[in-house]
Amino acid sequence: MVEPGAAGRVGQSGAASGGANLFQAGRDITVHGDVVGGVPAVESVSPPPSVGRVPVAPGLFVGRGEELARLGAVVAGAGRAAVVAVHGLGGVGKSALAARFAAVRAEAFELVWWVTADSPAALDAGLAELAEAVVPETARLPPEERVRLGVRWLATHDGWLLVLDNLTAPADAAELLERVRTGTVLITSRRGGGWRGVGTVVLDVLPPAEAVELMTGLVRAEWPDADVRGADALCAELGWLPLAVEQAAAYLAQARIPPTGYRDLLARYPARMFAATAEGGDAQRTAARIWRVTLDRLADTPLAGRVLRVLAWWAPDAVPRALLDGTADEPDLVEALGRLAAHSMITLTGDTIGVHRLVQAITRTPDPHDPHRRTRDIDAARATATTALITGLLGRDPRDPADWPHHRLVLPHARALLDHSTAAADTGDTCDLLAHLGRYLVGQGDSATALAYFTRALHGRERILGHTHRNTLASRNDLAYAYWFVGDLRRAIALRESTAADYERLLGSDHPDTLTARNDLAYVYRFAGDLHRAIPLHEACLADRERVLGPDHPHTLTAQDTLAAAYLFAGHPWRAIPLHEKTLTDRERVLGPDHPDTLLSRNDLASAYSVAGSPRRAIPLHEATLADRERVLGPDHPDTLITRNNLATSYRAVGDFQRAIRLHESVLADRERVLGPDHPDTLASRNNIAFSHWCAGDPRRAITLYESTVADCERVLGPDHPDTKLYRENLAGTRRSNGPDAVAPTSPSPDDAPPP
Template sequence: MTGGMDGHAEDRGRVYQASGDQHITEHHHHGDAAAAGGPDSVRRPAVGQPPVVLRDRAEVLERLIASQRAERGGEVYVLYGMGGCGKTAVAYTLFQRAEAEHGRVGLWVGASDRASLRAGMLAVAADRGAADAELLAARNGLRPAADLVWQYLDRSAEPWLLVLDNADHPEILRDGSWLRSSPRGTVVVTTRRSAARWWPGAELQHIGVLPREDAARVLCDLAPHSGTREQAAEIADRLGRLPLALTLAGGFLSHQVLDPWTMETYGNRLDGEERVELIDQGADALADGDPRHLVGLTWQLTLDAFEARGMSEATALLRLLARLAPEPLPLSLLNQDAIGAVLPRARCESALRALLDQSLTELVEVGVRCVQSHGVLLDSVAAATPADRSPALDSTAVRLLDAAVPALPDAGPHDPGLRLLVPHGPALLRRVADPATSAEALAVVTRLCVALHRTGDYLSAWETARTAAELGERRLGAEHRLVLAARSRAGRALFRLGRYTEAEETLVRVRSAQERLFGADDPDTLDSGHGLQLVLGNLGRPAEALALLRATVAGRRRVLGPEHPLTSRSRSSLLVLLPATDVLTEDDGTLLDLPADCARILGPDHTVTLGAHHNRAWALYQLGRFDAADEEIRLVTEAYRRRFGPDYPIALSAQQLLSRTRTARGDTAAGIELMTDVVARRERGLGSGHPFTVASRRLLEEFASGRWRPPHPPG
């Protein structure tokens, strides 16, 4: 690579930055750039049906409400307690009152996993005024996401209340420093983890089970005609006065129409049921008298009633949901033919309605309609599912997730819908025991990682791929083809995040194993090799990178054929790595014809075709063919701006090369105008001190001072 190279693209729009600030990023944006924010909504709590009356929380609420008065700020409150005790209900009620009574802007973020937390917090930044270019840079890993979010929270013109719900893994908040305080607002965290070391500087508030009288009132609120207050109190005692168990019991009692149950009947049936063991993940170990044990009794009575009424499909649907995560699940995922292996698709609507009526699940609106069930409930349902039912449930869940993930992920805009799928992939991998089904699940989750990667969400891609590989290894072994493919994908994402040393270590290790197990020409080995040559090039080892790239091109030609898109991707990379004179002789002198071949085979707007045009423009520029380079990069720049928006890194890279070709042709004024716009956009998106911004500003100064010189034609 030459020292003067900057901002040209290769391999689906990867952008090299040299002259002291080498880095590579990737374009991933189709269509309207303004739509990149997606449907993430932080103004609506991800809560289904709120409690009719919030019992026994007046004192806690009053103290929390007091923090919302007179524009106080800087407080962090942590609501902790066992799963099902009503922490989210308290936070929801505070959220509603803070908005209605005290003019606060309410912001609600699910914090159960890294991808959901990051997406939600970036949506908070967008709500508080962050520009698309800044959000895009944060998703691409080009600027610290948490710093961007808190910068805009601190600048907020309106006081706010930020709820971080279900933060049962506090280490997620610590990584990246997501949990901070601000004088402009109040932060409320709900969690099952109470250790003070996780919450320095926060005020901790325990949310426990309800007092007897209030627990009885909850049952009477939900099923007012089923019995007396004293009967309700007796049932509440037997359910440990846990709000989740009370809600499930009340939902059951309130929806018995043909043969309604009384509270007395319900209590008698509780005595006859065996305890269903469950694991409340993230909380302390269960004691024998822990009321969470009793959640299983409540839903089992409901499922027994379903079976008696000929509604076994409701039971099947709940067991299917229990294979996935207790996070919002798009309803569209359930509306697939594949669900027929567990219950008739035509009966899915009535089954879901039955679960909703009995409070076994709820509808939530997060920009798209989703269904969500409580984690304690799903864990207990999964634990009680008969072993002979699990294989069909597991394979069906895999097929449903498979249908929701793009079959051929391509470069495109940020897609919050993909983020909604992220927690369900690892959850499924944890549930599945059969190796063959585990392999199918791992393949789907790895493809989801590819889709995340190609929409620019590199952090989510890396985290999900790493987790999937670790879970897959438990069932399939460290050297299974799919486990290695997931680790290779994690290495590719590390590269995009600028973590080159880690990326090299990962890809070298994976590629060595793939070559030993499958051969040098195996498609997976070649894919890892293509990723590794990119890393080597950016680590300042162009000779190694070029040798590996040539081997990859040759291998892909042999295995995939000369016209395969992956072969063309690797050949396109040669336009970047080769010295200018070698471009004319490589591949029998046909390399400069690659864009025309791609357009003929793949179409003129294909991502590989555009990347090949971009890379040829750079090669022509290095060869001193400035007029041809200028015309080519002008068309590429226009295409990128149309498809990806003017602030996208690849569009700015192309525009920067266009400024060079214009200046090289003698139109310095046009070159300065183009570079001035690049600098302004990079300052807006990345900040004035980012290496990309610094390099662009330096080039602009060279143009303006007359010190810049174009490359000399070879020969």
């Protein structure tokens, strides 16, 4: 029978024009012609003109012109005898395409015969019925003899089309195809492999526009004045799968609800809606049911179902196969993936896996009546999917561009898992995943998502670990960092104050984590402009780290560097420069000349020289630092781009404006490519270019650049972020510089090190 919900539908009822006659399966079939005596030799019997069988299904056939053309080309190119298999996911419209092909090509065949071939017994029954249809006298023979005569008739005639619908496996038809070398055999199957010597046509979901056309056409056939707004969004949610589109359309027409109403029901009651059919519909022909049948056939490979449930939690496309490493023994995993692909439940490449989004949605929706969708199994799959993601990120630095490609591979699948699960179900692994991705997303400029992830991780750790666990306190520090990043310094300060107090209460005033929390708090005070609290706290942190950890400990050297930066921020370069020089000397001795922290100290010292009015002293140090950062970190590392930016700033300070502009523009291009157009560092580069144009005597160009930068900064960081305020002030100053009360914009400070 034709798959309900398929894209194509055969619209005729009764006899078709041409040599073949098409009747609905199960109807009485008549034959014409005189037969004398017993059963005639089937070789000599031509098909009576009224004999033939193919399902006739009411409905709408949409699109599929390209697939029909490919099917026709395969048949035409095969010569006198042709065998072609149409394969794809259950519900994609394979049977409908075959029925449509039989209808439009009816004139080319003397006989069209349709066999439901989902089991060997069903295939034999269809062949026996063929024998009886062309030679009625065979009705008196045993079934096995009628099967033999049906095959014999096919083998001794040509000009016929035999459709084997829903064939379970190529092997089920192997004997028939071996014995029959004439005519045309069209097979539909969910099996995607094993078709040796058989032409194939792979059938995919409908294009979005055709899926919408199918849905709206079916709905309005029953409900002419239906409101079908939102049909495109509903079809997208259904993954443009023909069966699901038709199932939904029938429900819309019967219930008289718009597509938006169906989407709402689907979101709130997914299990019921996946199984819902309109009155008179076939409950066995829903997407959930036909995929259950497929998984039943894979019952001898239990891992296949478990793997599919894990894949259901990730994004549907380009799942790295490596994410599944360690979830099962490799040979078993390879076999399970191969079998799922063979039954069209997934698509495989050498490196990736694809799953239809509706397969995923149904697979992760519990149903007590489906043994493949038990709640405990789905929960276990979510836990496995989460562990696989966080395991894949272990040892990866979210701030290191060398690790960014891996983060970009994992991110869409982590987003999907987090979107499809509730915070109440978060585990320790989920919180670790949220925290790691939050740090990566902050570095990419996606502060809104990072803030949401840090908040969710904190709430999860408070629930699982308690309010005073060290991981919970780390989450509070992460969240404070995110608030600092988006310019909400009030919340950042409040969180870091409470976190530092809790560290001190729980671990003691001299614990390294307590000292780190206090240093982080001092850093936020500095950016809030509260230097009266920032500098004394930085000084106290340095003294305590020297006493507790020793003067050469890396954390002590960090405290020296942040204190020097605070002095420079406060306008005291004569205090900052000696401390930066000492920190550089200490880091070269303790960490080595190529350590990233050593290179950071060299960058900071050069910037301090520039701010102190000695750009000619800064330039050679910036140039040497840039060469070393490119060699050690790579040309695209954010720290390397910071040094290039600061070198351009020093060129501008000595009046070499064109050289500064060229270098700033190259930094901007690289930051847009590496960090993205909305990253704060990218926005800072645009501000620096604008200021350089003003210095070069081109205020009009500067104003244009400032205007676009301010608009983007307000959109990305918010109107109250310190960077937004600085760029807005620069824009105002540049505008005033054209009037009688000329005021220069504020000279941007060199790029600072990332905050703790």
